[in-house]
Amino acid sequence: EVQLVQSGAEVKKPGESLKISCKGSGYSFNTYWIGWVRQTPGKGLEWMGIIYPGDSDTRYSPSFQGQVTISADKSISTAYLQWSSLKASDTAMYYCARSYDTSYFDYWGQGTLVTVSS
Amino acid sequence: EIVLTQSPGTLSLSPGERATLSCRASQSVSGSYLAWYQQKRGQAPRLLIYGASSRATGIPDRFSGSGSGTDFTLTISRLEPEDFAVYYCQQFLGSSRVTFGQGTKVEIK
Numbered sequence: 127e128v129q130l131v132q133s134g135a136e137v138k139k140p141g142e143s144l145k146i147s148c149k150g151s152g153y154s155f156n157t158y159w160i161g162w163v164r165q166t167p168g169k170g171l172e173w174m175g176i177i178y179p180g181d182s183d184t185r186y187s188p189s190f191q192g193q194v195t196i197s198a199d200k201s202i203s204t205a206y207l208q209w210s211s212l213k214a215s216d217t218a219m220y221y222c223a224r225s226y227d228t229s230y231f232d233y234w235g236q237g238t239l240v241t242v243s244s
Numbered sequence: 245e246i247v248l249t250q251s252p253g254t255l256s257l258s259p260g261e262r263a264t265l266s267c268r269a270s271q272s273v274s275g276s277y278l279a280w281y282q283q284k285r286g287q288a289p290r291l292l293i294y295g296a297s298s299r300a301t302g303i304p305d306r307f308s309g310s311g312s313g314t315d316f317t318l319t320i321s322r323l324e325p326e327d328f329a330v331y332y333c334q335q336f337l338g339s340s341r342v343t344f345g346q347g348t349k350v351e352i353k
Contacts, residue, residue: 171344185339229336230279234288
């Protein structure tokens with residue numbers, strides 16, 4: 127069974143750093159892309175970026191380029207989304223999701239709620 | 245960036261009725277790179293349709309997708325109680341240029 131299991135909810139202060147994770151199982155992790163999607167009440171679903179764990183090829187949405195870093199450790203079948211300096215506007219639910227060719231996502235993680243507040 | 249506009253915003257229907265959801269793109273979506281997702285409260289989105297009309301694994305055949313170019317439709321032939329949820333369309337114009345619609349909520353009348 128394909129599963130993507132994300133790390134737990136986080137509460138952070140503005141300016142702090144954060145790295146959340148997404149562990150894949152039940153399939154060949156290296157041969158599918160893992161993408162990240164942000165969801166907020168105001169802007170809905172937003173595609174942030176995507177990584178191919180096999181060779182770490184990474185693509186970012188122009189809206190998120192430079193704001194976050196996506197990485198993966200194929201040895202432990204885990205992808206990451208990280209921030210170096212959080213803002214209140216980063217408060218959102220973040221989902222990881224699997225894609226065969228980057229065009230759509232067939233399996234999703236359960237989501238990680240990130241709250242940034244002073 | 246391609247903007248996807250979904251209509252209506254909310255659809256109020258009874259179980260057993262037919263639901264027709266629209267997704268219109270601001271420019272042509274090439275290769276029918278259009279997908280539909282269902283999201284229930286407190287859950288992650290679930291893939292229903294990809295390639296505009298192909299059902300994802302395990303999706304009942306009461307869900308169907310159609311359309312091309314700039315106009316796409318998701319149809320639920322007979323609503324079951326578990327189908328009341330929010331539905332999103334998503335287009336792909338190359339990686340880094342993926343956008344979602346704002347969603348259509350299907351609620352019980």
